[in-house]
Amino acid sequence: MVNVLEQRMQQSFVDHVDENLLMDCMRCGFCLPACPTYLITGQDEVHSPRGRIALMKAVRDGEVKWDGSVEEAFDVCLGCRACEPACPAGVQYGTLLEETRYAIQEAKPTSLKEKLIRKVAFDGLFANQQIMQGTVKLIQFYQASGIQKVTRKVGFMELFPDSLRDMETVLPKIVSKKTRQPQEKKQLRVAFFTGCLMETMFQQTNQRTIELLEYLGAEVIIPGGQACCGALHGHSGELPKAKRNAVQNVNAFHHEDFDFIVQNAGGCGAFLSEYGKLLGSVEAQRFSEQLTDISSLLVKLGLTEKIAQLPKKTEGVVTYQDSCHLRNVNKVWVEPRALLQATPGWEFKEMPNAAGCCGSAGIYNLLQPVVAGQILEQKMKGVKAVTPARVVTSNPGCLLQMKVGIEREGLGASMQAVHIVDFIYETIF
């Protein structure tokens, strides 16, 4: 009997997964020790970049028929892209993964329920920042009205899976948006990509980002009409929707004149920096080239020297959890460390495997709670080895995940996870 899904899947791989990119992999295995899922699964080649690329090719060539085990291999990938710096042949694994997930999404019959969820998430929540803000207002109401206290007290959250429950407990306290006063024109103009989670759930961090930049003499502009960066769409097989958001963002940032586009979320930053590749237009390329992350910009504007002169009081140990995308895609790991090392009173200690993924990976920790939990457990061993008072991160997902890790280990009393902007801000002001 001919299996229609198998056939459709192969055709979809042929249509959407670039054969030339697959051919770049020479199967040398240099990616294996860099891959968190390969290591956490006891060196299972299925959960390695080399194995997954072989599977992509095998499905495309019709050598392996599609089934649940093949799908699982792609689902278990964190998309952390630690394999890319390790690859001698320069395989574009991130692109291949996005293409593969798109091919799967195109060919797979999705239930009405999933279609609806995807529609709400990708066309609603993570497309339009106003809707996102509305949703977060609900969370704010939930927190402020005392419902959060009550639900926690009566154990309502016990009814939900662990991963969601843990997330609920670490949701940051959402503060109301401040209205910004128009600024005088300065020499250095920085356009701020606010992001959706950062502009809502982590609104305070965004406000502080602006204040830090202004403190360093920059004029901060927030171009209107920004959309979600599209990373979540891209990573979930919704490439056309990711491109739609990308086009909207490129347009939003196209009309004003500024020196940098800055963002403060590692995951978004990686996706934004690849708009040039994603859209292939001159404007998109310019957008990607102008993009910088907040740590790099703060260092560039002389913050390290400035904070080094602040009065010292002994605070404790600080460590840094790399954002995979900031490190592996944007190649930024020196600057955040330089900032932490320069912060007076704090002793920076590198934790073992700081560059390894924490298991957050967008919404991976919700979709793959078991593997994510194992990776987080491993990560917390590294954290405990340096016993820091602060674990600093550069991405909202990592921040929430590290908060979950700290809660699970019962370290909440002595340890806090904070975004790098908040950490620096609290030192200065």
Add this chain to the structure above:
Amino acid sequence: MEWITQLQQIVGKDHVKQSRAQLAAYSFDATAGFQAMPDAVVSPESTEQIAAIMNVCRTYKVPLVPRGSGTNLAAGTVPSQGGIVLLFNRMNQIIELDEDNLCVTVQPGVITLDLATYVESHQLFYPPDPSSMKISTIGGNVSENSGGLRGLKYGVTKDYVMALTTVLPNGTILKTGGKLAKDVAGYDMQSLLVGSEGTLGVVTEITLKLIPLPKAQKTGIAYFTSLEAAGKTVSEIIAAKIIPATLEFMDRGTMDAVEQFMNLGLPQDAEAMLLMEQDGDEEAVTRDVEQMIALAIKNGATHTAVASSAEEALRLKAGRRAALSALSRKRPTTILEDATVPRSELAKMVRAIEEIAIRNQVEIHTFGHAGDGNLHPTCLTDSRDVEEMKRVEQAFAEIFEVAISLGGTITGEHGVGEMKSPYLEWKIGAEGIDLMRTLKQAIDPDNICNPGKMFAKSTKPRVVLHYG
């Protein structure tokens, strides 16, 4: 299937995998152009379990392919006749470090670099350093008799194997060697097993010799405008009674690729590069490196440098380290070969490779271990292009032919596997193949252990050389 049920009883259901994804993920190794699906992937946790697995395989005539990390380059771990792929991911313990007898005992799944780092933390040294050591396993290194950059001074894996536990094809457990410096009792079974590429049994425990960690290390580099000058320098270094820890080589094409990729500022007129390293006592190391550089200059090196710090040494080494990366980015398929000649024939061999590449209209660049004559002619091609692949195959056949005619061999450190089996007879002769067959037949009469490797269905006809 009955035999699958039995395997599940031995190792537990979770450790016998048969999903489509699993079978596909273990259908290949690092060799271009070879792939075949196994019937199951099995992860045992002890020698006894492997013995029981072997008995099942023998009873049901199921091929058994042991596999470390699958980094080998001769298709030695591709399950070309199906059967089971046997993994060592659950057998990865360092069992004992014996500082009195200067040896370490490990399970086969230990990653080579992890072992090296571990013994170095005790001021001891395990010298074999295959380029894949970050990934490869010790078990794989023993089975393939792997080499590395330090081969000239320190030898290959076999020079460090002191004792082995091996499950033989009849299911018995054989122990050979011991923690002894000397042992000449009977046939040297251990030497037969090391490098047997999983065709004579499965190695399940390994005792390795260690030596004291050298105190100092120094790196120098020299660029030449002719291949012959570089080759002559290699010969003169050895003639001057210096045995460098490493003596590495890159040809013009490789340097061009590295320069395009990394912009290191390599001299544009250079035809060849030699990277020299010595380790040992401080004074001797400095003297040797200075003398090697002096010899290079005497032979017309246009540019030389000696690293004054560890960072500078890393910078000098960056080009050679990036050779494979740089080359692999040029075309879709990269085939890294392993021809070896006596080091006096180095320049002749590299010239011959250049001529063969031109004649067959294929792109081949060469780098490798000049000190031990072990060269890696690397072909950049596209495995989808059937016509081109035929020319690639012809070119490699000619390369092996030249290597043998210069007193060399078809593989210095990668092994024979399936890829080079058609050429093995060229090197060891019909008598050699006959004796190997007799041994294989006696030890593995049912041909269970890694069938189709080492022994080719037929030997390639010798090519007629135009090389002159």
